[in-house]
Amino acid sequence: MSTAPDIKTNNLRARVGHDIMMTDQKRKLALKGEVKSFVVYKIPLELLIYNKRNGRIISWMNKLESEGTDIDALSKDEYNEQVEQMIIDSNKPALEKTKKNINAIGQIHPGVVLNNGTVVDGNRRFTCLRQLKREKGTDLYFEAVILDPEEGLTEADIKRLELKIQHGEERPVDYNAIDNLVDVYNDIIVNRYFTTKDYAANIGKKESDVKKMLEKAELMVDYLKFINAEGKFYVARELELDGPLQEMVGILRREKDEEDRLRVKDALFTALSTSKEKDLTRYIRKIGKDILASGNREEFLEEFEDIVDDVHDAFQERESVDISTIREVNKGLEQTIAEASYIVTRRVDETAISRAQMKPVDALNSSMKSIDNIDKEQVARMDPKTKEEFYRLVALMKEKLDDL
Structure with a gap:
């Protein structure tokens, strides 16, 4: 042939x-x-x-x-x-x-x-x-x-x-977003045709934009390794991972400690692999905003550790992984997936309750800032009619504070 x-x-x-x-x-x-x-x-x-x-x-x-x-x-x-x-x-x-x-x-x-x-x-x-x-x-x-x-x-x-x-x-x-990431990764990391600066010059973008693309591409490579599908970029395309990866990049940038960054990354990879939600981008955003950026972050990471290990091991035990294999692995992890979903939902709900409880405090803080901005000398120079209205509002505020 x-x-x-x-x-x-x-x-x-x-x-x-x-x-x-x-x-x-x-x-x-x-x-x-x-x-x-x-x-x-x-x-x-x-x-x-x-x-x-x-x-x-x-x-x-x-x-x-x-x-x-x-x-x-x-x-x-x-x-x-x-x-x-x-x-x-x-x-x-x-x-x-x-x-x-x-x-x-x-x-x-x-x-x-x-x-x-x-x-x-x-x-x-x-x-x-x-x-x-x-x-x-x-x-x-x-x-x-x-x-x-x-x-x-x-x-x-x-x-x-x-x-x-x-x-x-x-x-x-009009490249598929994942194909574009693979192209950037191959040209800069694998084949070493360009530096990020050279690549940016060739496509008419800022170097910082190319670095963001490369950051997302490297995260994609790491995720494929996590699920034992190393180098199978078509898996990332078929799973439509561009949006979730974009959210992860933003979340991981906030992690200054390398050990914490690795813990958070593995937790996000696990959440991505076990989610039953259709909108994975929104799901990852919710975890980042309502758990990892909130007060119950450490509890969540500790609680999620065993699930991370179970999911990672289940994928690594397979000889190779593709889309059909992912479905098979998830089928064998039904109980683990249910537990992961429960943990995420519970921790998100806790954050929502905590924020609701803090609303009155936030409102009072805003009011205090407004009061601090009042200039006493300006009050002293008010005309009688304006001063009368000012005193009326002060009295009304006192009544409301007494009610609280």
Whole structure:
């Protein structure tokens, strides 16, 4: 079975003038710190292959590999069919919209491909053209610039170009939130293509924003380790963990002691794994606000320790974990999950009662602050009518305090 094409076996530039035609279009690209104008070519679809590092489908590709598919053993057609479905599933409405436009007026925006046929920019347009070719039964072409990595382009250069295109050409970045986190994590932590400062410059954001994204990505990695699904980013996508992770980042930032931070993190991971609530973001927010930021925080953490151990051990005992395994583990933890839910509910209720009891005190404190702001000299200078009203209100306040 043939493997995905490389530069030696699929040299697009060598085909120019044969089955690849030059157009009169040009596209400007920023490469290695320079903006250059590149010729656009019409390329037969069968010569192209999807980019398996495409950030839009990174967790989908991760699922395929985790399920045991040897991507390198697939033929180009088999590989393209698999990835095409991922592109469709990742954002079907956007794909249909693009397809409708291409069908009506053709491809407007040229893509970018490597000399080996890998599509760097334009995977959705490539997908639409593949579908239209099958539906119409006619030859269609992908219009794109051809870049040759052998001309001094590193993987980091190509990734930098991809980031600038996706984030810097006034086009919305419609990545799934989890895919975006995985992309950031891989580019900065795993592949070390960029520092947080470099990454921020390439996507047009502040470095502090990128650090927040990376913080959330690292928390996602830690959670997957906690449930014995290390590296299975598609699990985080299917569980829709972006919102809960965002809440956790805010909660954990308040923890200054490292030991306390680890205790809180494990408690939050356990709560996330055992919750039956549909809105997990709201559930984690409630724990952060109504328990961990309240007076019964320490009691909750101590009470939750055994549950943390039970849940963690139940996942670690499995050989591997995916979505179906999570359901199986939770089924075997019904009593533990019920206890966890009871503890969270009881501690949240305690905080609500405590806050209700404190409302009169809070009201009096507010009143005291208002009284402290009264200037005695201003009272002395009041005209008789205003002073009479002032004394009336003082007397009324005394009566109310006597009632209390």
